Amino acid sequence: MATLWEGHDIGDVIATESVGITRNSLVRYAGASGDFNPIHYRDDVAKSVGLDGVLAHGMLTMGLAVAPVTAWLGDRGFVSSYQVRFTKPVYVPAEGSVKVSVSASLAKTDDPTDGLATLALAVTTEDGTTVLGKAFVVVSPR
Amino acid sequence: MSVNPELLDTVFEPTEPYVVGREKVREFASAVFATAPIHHDVDAAVAAGYSDVVAPPTFPIVIQEKTLQQLLSHPGAGIDFSRVVHGDQKFEYQRPLVAGDDVVATLRVTKIQSLGGHTMVTSESTITTIAGEPVVVATSTLVIRGEEG
Numbered sequence: 001m002a003t004l005w006e007g008h009d010i011g012d013v014i015a016t017e018s019v020g021i022t023r024n025s026l027v028r029y030a031g032a033s034g035d036f037n038p039i040h041y042r043d044d045v046a047k048s049v050g051l052d053g054v055l056a057h058g059m060l061t062m063g064l065a066v067a068p069v070t071a072w073l074g075d076r077g078f079v080s081s082y083q084v085r086f087t088k089p090v091y092v093p094a095e096g097s098v099k100v101s102v103s104a105s106l107a108k109t110d111d112p113t114d115g116l117a118t119l120a121l122a123v124t125t126e127d128g129t130t131v132l133g134k135a136f137v138v139v140s141p142r
Numbered sequence: 143m144s145v146n147p148e149l150l151d152t153v154f155e156p157t158e159p160y161v162v163g164r165e166k167v168r169e170f171a172s173a174v175f176a177t178a179p180i181h182h183d184v185d186a187a188v189a190a191g192y193s194d195v196v197a198p199p200t201f202p203i204v205i206q207e208k209t210l211q212q213l214l215s216h217p218g219a220g221i222d223f224s225r226v227v228h229g230d231q232k233f234e235y236q237r238p239l240v241a242g243d244d245v246v247a248t249l250r251v252t253k254i255q256s257l258g259g260h261t262m263v264t265s266e267s268t269i270t271t272i273a274g275e276p277v278v279v280a281t282s283t284l285v286i287r288g289e290e291g
Contacts (some may be wrong), residue, residue, distance in 0.1 A: 033173065055257045058231070059231070
């Protein structure tokens with residue numbers, strides 16, 4: 001049976017995605033997740049706690065960063081572990097959007113009989129800032 | 143206000159049962175830009191071997207959040223909510239959550255660490271079905287910024 005990483009070597013980029021986050025995206029995520037912290041929709045509140053302005057929910061960034069991996073995986077397997085460190089805020093302008101880019105590369109493969117593979121995610125905003133650190137996804141065959 | 147060190151190893155009461163809803167899965171998937179058919183289309187999910195639409199990997203935060211509220215609002219915890227920043231997040235899954243799952247979550251405080259005037263509180267929320275099947279363990283590290291920060 002083919003491994004999940006069939007055709008890829010360690011270090012290969014296996015999936016990429018680029019998403020434009022708008023204030024509308026934040027409202028949508030707030031409703032979907034139940035996280036209504038006003039720092040994600042009110043500049044005045046965000047600034048009162050020392051931020052530059054409205055920022056994306058960290059869990060929105062974490063959520064969208066794994067989407068290209070699950071799309072790549074399809075029904076061949078499932079995500080068995082996913083971890084990130086929130087390193088920098090993703091500020092979202094009132095007008096327009098901020099682009100977040102994700103690149104998932106093959107970091108480690110286990111014994112093919114276990115079939116697990118670890119992917120490292122590089123997640124950056126358009127100015128090159130890394131917004132998620134130590135971001136790893138382990139995929140497992142079903 | 144400072145974090146009560148006696149919180150370590152505290153186990154909170156299981157949350158009220160939470161039923162993973164099909165429309166909630168679709169709504170959450172759309173919100174995190176997850177377009178894979180198994181999150182939206184029941185037929186695609188069934189063809190992939192699941193009983194209903196499959197929740198995206200970070201969906202368990204919705205359930206874990208209910209346990210974090212228990213922790214943050216605990217009168218003896220000494221956690222100033224206005225100073226809390228999400229530092230790290232991890233999920234370890236036995237399988238994905240799917241629509242129709244009826245689950246409860248139980249939080250345990252696993253680590254309290256002080257560093258540079260900040261306090262880091264790590265907790266594990268174990269999410270199981272009401273029948274006791276383990277599904278996912280969600281681990282958060284919350285950073286409580288120091289008074290001068």
